[in-house]
Amino acid sequence: VTSFNRVAIIGVGLLGGSMGLALKKHRLADSICGIGRRESSLDEARRVGAVDNTTLDIASGVKGADLVIFATPVSRMRELILAVAPVLEPGQLVTDVGSTKTTIVAEAEAAFSSGVDFVGSHPMAGSEKRGPTSARDDLFEGSLCFVTQTDTTSLEAVERISEMWSALGARVRRTSPDTHDRIVAQVSHMPHLVASSLVNELDEDMLETVGPGLADLTRIASSDPDLWAEISAENSALIAQSLCNLAHTLEDIAKLLEKNDIESLRNLLQQAKIKRDNIIKCIGK
């Protein structure tokens, strides 16, 4: 694995902070500069050892970095990409950790000049917690990380970013930005809205009757509403399509129940059990 002399992390929250800690743990960065908007967050990030030095000035922060990591909320990325583009120089490698990819990759490829390599990343790791004090050096271990590749992406750059994530313990999956967004709509964004809807459908007098099954099913409904509203907005068309597909499936099951077709219902439950058991084998839980 090639290591980096100087890494700049823009945004030192849970993900940015954890990247700093993990890069240091695996000795992949000689020095890490944390860039942010508030001194207090930057101080915390330095205190927990996620970064070595900090700055509020994005231009001076990224100067001379051989790796620049965008780790802000997706909603701020566009603005930051445009702000950073003029100061980046050929040879600098840039990635991000945003949970949607089509828009970000397109904007970065359009904004950055030739010789500046952008490779999108999406580590599927996180927690309900936020901020640098929640950062962990093992956050990415055993998780999946998408790395995006387009017609114009440098293959060497994709290799370096993929190796970095592997070194931090993630399983890497290379996809196009489009395929990424379609997959995460189905495996993450849509299910999130379903979990929240299952909660909203409950009458107040049902709350005390929730058992361990529904408690697990709805755990992610306790996540940050602002963050998930943002993520949903970024991938809205594909999520809407997934929601409609699921709605039709549920209506079909309702019809099976109404005509008492229990054999079809059993087959459907059986098929789901086999697939769910396979998921657990795949992700090693």
Place this chain on the structure above:
Amino acid sequence: VTSFNRVAIIGVGLLGGSMGLALKKHRLADSICGIGRRESSLDEARRVGAVDNTTLDIASGVKGADLVIFATPVSRMRELILAVAPVLEPGQLVTDVGSTKTTIVAEAEAAFSSGVDFVGSHPMAGSEKRGPTSARDDLFEGSLCFVTQTDTTSLEAVERISEMWSALGARVRRTSPDTHDRIVAQVSHMPHLVASSLVNELDEDMLETVGPGLADLTRIASSDPDLWAEISAENSALIAQSLCNLAHTLEDIAKLLEKNDIESLRNLLQQAKIKRDNIIKCIGK
């Protein structure tokens, strides 16, 4: 709490076995007879200490029992209620642990002669495991147990069954059989089918991308398909209605996404978060 001289448990699987262990732990039964169809299960139940003696003959098993517990799958209850009815005598108290209540309670009330008190129970406890070797003496601790009451239920009988469940560590909720079935359709049966559907919607190449959120969300899709097909059949009309309600909600959310109404989406996520946080307060997890 009044204890029982002789308890008969029909069906010594996870729930029946756990009732035996829990009744003994709390010294609520002098002697427990396990009744089943297979010697091997009965032997296992005796070996783990869930019952003191066993029989394949249901009539001799329930004879002289001051408490009879039906702990078989719901699909076998009707037949067993009819088989037991002629041998039960006034003064015997009968309950069950079935996960639907309207049909079972109506059938038992119709079949049992005057003086035999039937009170439906539904302890919302269990696991993916089955059989007497999975039985635990603390299975009901901290769980919710529904106890049903109708116009004809003896209040004293309801009190005794409620006290028993409280003594085993369950929070007791008294409802009518109808209300019970409406609640469990919403908090248990319908979410189960949603979890299975979320799994079935995944393409094979998405399985390895499932993160901790969707893994939790779909955990119950790994449950026994036969058991859940049966449960769904017993409560089909109310589950179908819940599924259609959810389907409409999901289509409404898809419309919000299509017109980019992120403010409404955020409100909906916020409302769900507050309610989900309340659930956790209610059920003390």
